[in-house]
Amino acid sequence: MNTPEFITHLKENEIFVFGSNLAGMHGGGAARIARERFGAQMGQGVGLQGQSYAIPTMQGGVETIKPYVDEFIQFAQQHPELTFLVTRIGCGIAGFRDEDIAPLFEDAHLIPNIVLPKGW
16 A cells, blocks of 8 residues: 555545645645644644644755654654654655655564555
8 A cells, every 4th residue: 555646635544644845835736734733833843733744855955854764763663543644754855865765764664554655
């Protein structure tokens, strides 16, 4: 199973995982969808908020994203009752490519409640 390309609604136990900026200014891309539909809060750039989970991707290179991805994977492990639908974080406005970001999620393949984009 892979994350759908376009997510318009969630089941009660599903969480929309999106790329954000540290300031939590959810103005475009998946962040805007997270704010408009799934409870992301302006001013919160990291973590669970409503039915969404923010992973900062706008603060530097891939190496600055990895700690937040690792934190997310730990969070998902601690919440097996939730299903996390990971969008192509960092591959839109942030300007990264799938081959840049996908390796950060290597450990996520072992977590049954994390759903990744096709090819990740």
